[in-house]
Amino acid sequence: MLLLFETPSGFALFTFSEVYFHLPNTLKDIWTKFADPHRASCVATPMEFESFEDKSSAINADTGINKRLADMINKWRLPGMKLAVGKPEYKAIIESKLGIPCTHNAIVMEVMWGIQHLMHKLVRKEKAQVAKDDRFPMSQGLKMFLSHLWILCRTRDAQ
Template identity: 60%
Template sequence: SRAINADTGVNKQLTQMILKWRRPGQELLVGKPEYKSVIEASLGIPCRHDELVMEVMWGMKRFMPSLVRREKSELPKEDLLPVSQGLQMLLSSYGFDVKPEMVNDQIVATASVLFDCDAAEKKQYRDFHALGRHLKNVSGIEYENWDLLKLATAFKIITSFLQ
């Protein structure tokens, strides 16, 4: 908050960091609309502040201590409570109606695990689906409506006879 000020612009240290790491043609993503105005006016660097940027900022704020080990500061409650739209959509897709004030690290971690499990299942299903096509070609067994567990069980049974 002291590095960017509507009256004084962008302080020297932040200016140097931005100029060092920003590449020509890149937009700078900023967490507040006033930062966008000040940086664009004082440094002439195009900035972006919108819903998508806020989604990224939410994740960064929430996980900063795990991303940057030396970061020990705790986020204020108002920064922790907003639920990202992505998290809200993910929780809704699983049938959870989670109010923003209910969100905590355990809910975020659980949603992350559920998402990872679904991604792994989808990848495994694609692999097993290819085996299912082979099964159909060899045996004529229709597998199209089978879930991953049923496909895996069928292949386990078939391969146990081959041993």
Template identity: 50%
Template sequence: MHPVWLKEFQAFEDKASALSLDTGVSEQLAGMIRRFICPGQTLAVGKQEYVTIIQSNLGIKCLWNAEVMELMWGLNNLKEHLVPDGKSELSKEDCLPMCEGMKFTLNKYGFGDLKPEMVTRSIIEATGLLYETDYIVRKHGESMRYACKHLKETSGINAEDWDLLKLATAIMMLCYPNGEHKLVGNLPELFGDDYSKLVDDAPKYKGIFRKFSCLRAYAEMVRSRRIRSKAARRLDSLVTAAERIYDEAQQALMHAQPGVIKQE
């Protein structure tokens, strides 16, 4: 995940003349693009036709694909924080209530049946928080999985099926065998027969892991899991409320009687 920020904003009274297949790229827009694109860089654009227009007129390589559309969806939902008040006018297509990342996260947490018309800004924010907390745990995946090899070779522990937080907890036990830092959960219950191996073999791992890096990763993962639990409960509440409101609206629509206009 990488941050994005607004470099410059300009309003165009005639958007068609600013960027079109017939007129190309206006001088005003071309100047803004050139100010922020360095040689060799690629410009992400929000519509496929923009690729042809900008590349043919300015010679700047452009990119439009599914990943770019995910980014544009996120930017559109943040427009009120990025664009001056009253300066942003987005089409209904630009404001679609779900992107693919949101659909994936909703499916993962059991909300795959949520209809697009039920989506609210609060649901978007709660889903985004779930995605972010999952990402914080996943970003440590490569370094955590590196530890699996050492656990297998040194202690005969097969940790391939462990989730990342369990693996991080095991590494913390090995890095801080004297209990210098409190660990989450019932460790004997969490590790079962492997618990005694981790305790007894801790001296064998001296110098293998970077203790501070392991501590920082563990703290981030524990914090993210706690936030995730709260976000999941909030999302469940929001979805339940959205479904109720939607069902009530559908019922009202079904039972509504057509109006009758009397003519005198």
């Protein structure tokens, strides 16, 4: 599977194993794979990065998908390969304009969180910073882990 990751100045393409969609507890555990860049690059391997003067011209509902972005995706995509995307509108545009099956779900968003967390290690050509409002506050898996830990601590304290 390929994964299209939006950065502040462009788009990066990663390979990502579809096996994570079939493993038990992936949603709960995948955030741990992004604890360091080496482990993260084993989960989501960077392939290519393209910056765009105007990102909104690269992919949007009115004009579809820019040739440069389409060429980057098609360069790395093998027949039958799906594309994971971080926005439902990207899923709709890419499926309708390029005919590539896309996935957008909670597991994809956890991986996006992890890549964003390590963006400057995984997408070295990206020099712009993520705006504070655009940062993911916390991965869903990490929230589950901390919630479970909090419950365990409260239970232990009550005894």
